[in-house]
Amino acid sequence: MRKLIVKLFVLAVVVLALLAGAIAWVVQAPIAMRHEQVDFTISPGSSMRSAAREIAAAGAELQPWLLILLGKWMRVDTSIKAGSYEITRGITPLELLNKLTRGDVTQSELVFIEGWTFRQMRARLDAHPDLRHDTEGLPEAEIMRLIGAPESTAEGLFFPDTYYFAKRSSDVDVLTRAYRAMQHHLLREWQARAVDLPYADAYQALTMASIIEKETGRPDERPLVAGVFVNRLRQGMLLQTDPTVIYGLGESFDGNLRKRDLLADTPYNTYTRPGLPPTPIALPGLASxxxxxxxxxxxxxYFVARGDGSSHFSPTLDEHNRAVRRFQKGGKP
Structure with a gap:
């Protein structure tokens, strides 16, 4: 009897060893795939079963039951992360499961450039192939409502930066992040601002920053341009800055700013209206x-472009006029 028990025990050990070896081989054998690369998306709240079916449907010849059993055995069957994934030939079921539980998602990126208008931002968003275009065609005020912003006008309220996101993310999510980033930077700089600035609130400071962004050809001249505009506001002088006029012309601007444009009164014409325009005119960067x-x-x-990307700054109108004759009209100083 004892010999029978020993034999049965040995047989059980052998069977278990063979089973363990078979399982080890299965979970570490490369998954067959119909293509060199397979992309798939796991929706929030997906079970291991639905995730396995999604992966199989995308082109990985994976038996769903294998991933389900492996997940239960490793006690991670409820730990998969939602997002977009990319797998290539050679990946094993165990590596795939680790990828899903780590949330090793694929990312795309989108860059918003300093000086862009909101219209340019929207064009880039709408053209991005990896985004879900939930804001396409929506009015500006509705977009601001969707991102939870109290403002109804979007211009200048998004921070120019590189934003990374999982494929098939909503453009609302990207805009929300860019809006919050601008609020963060603006609030921090506003709280640490210099004393006696001629701004009623942080929004006016943002508007000024957008003008500086559009007026500056050289990064090192941003502070000097800011100093000129702040001095003019303090003295009640017109800002007389071309970028605000161009913004007010909108899509009718053909690239050539004429004298009649400077005389045409719009809310953004700082040659005809005192103070700052009603909104920012572009995305200002942190330096602005x-x-x-x-x-x-x-x-x-005053300041005038020298023609080499830099500007000449003057404290008096006489000196400014001489600089204009020298650098823009080809005359003698």
Whole structure:
């Protein structure tokens, strides 16, 4: 009897060893795939069973029961992460399961550039192939409502940066992140602002920063440009900045700013209306925000482009006129 028990025990051990070996081989054998690369998306709240079916439907010849049993055996069957995934030939069921539980999702990126308008932002969003275009065609005010912003006008309220996201993410999510990033930077700079600035609130500072962004050809001149505009506001002078006029012209601007454009009154014409325009005119970067809220002490009230990307700054109108003749009209100073 004892010999029978020993034999049965040995047989059981052998069977278990063979079973363990078979399982080890199965979970570590490469998954057959119909293509070199397979992309799939796991929706939030998906079970291991639905995830396995999604992966199989995408082109991986994986038996769903294998992933389900492996997940239960490793006690991670409820730990898979939602998102977009990418797998290539050679991946094993065990590596796939680890990928799903780590949330090793594929990412795309989208760059918003300093100086862009909201219209340019929307064009880039709508053209991105990896986004879900939930805001396409929506009015601006509705978009702001969707991202939870109290403002109804979107211009200038999104921080220019590179944003990474899982494929098939909503463009609403990207816009929300960009909006919150701008609020974060603006609030921080506003709280640390210089004293006695001529802004009623942080939004006016943002508007000034957007003008600085569009007026500046050289990064090192942002503070000087800010100093000029702050001085002009303090003295009640017109800002007289071309980028605001161009923004007010909208899509009718053909690239050539004419004298009649400078005389045509719009809410954004700072040649005809005092103070700041009603909204920002573009996306300001962090350097422009800092310049607007920490302008250097300067006596300059004017500046003119030299033609090489830099500007000449002047404290008086006479000096400014001489600089205009020298750098823009080809005359002598």
């Amino acid at each position: 925000l800092q310049a607007a809220l920490h302008p250097p002490a300067t006596e300059a009230l």
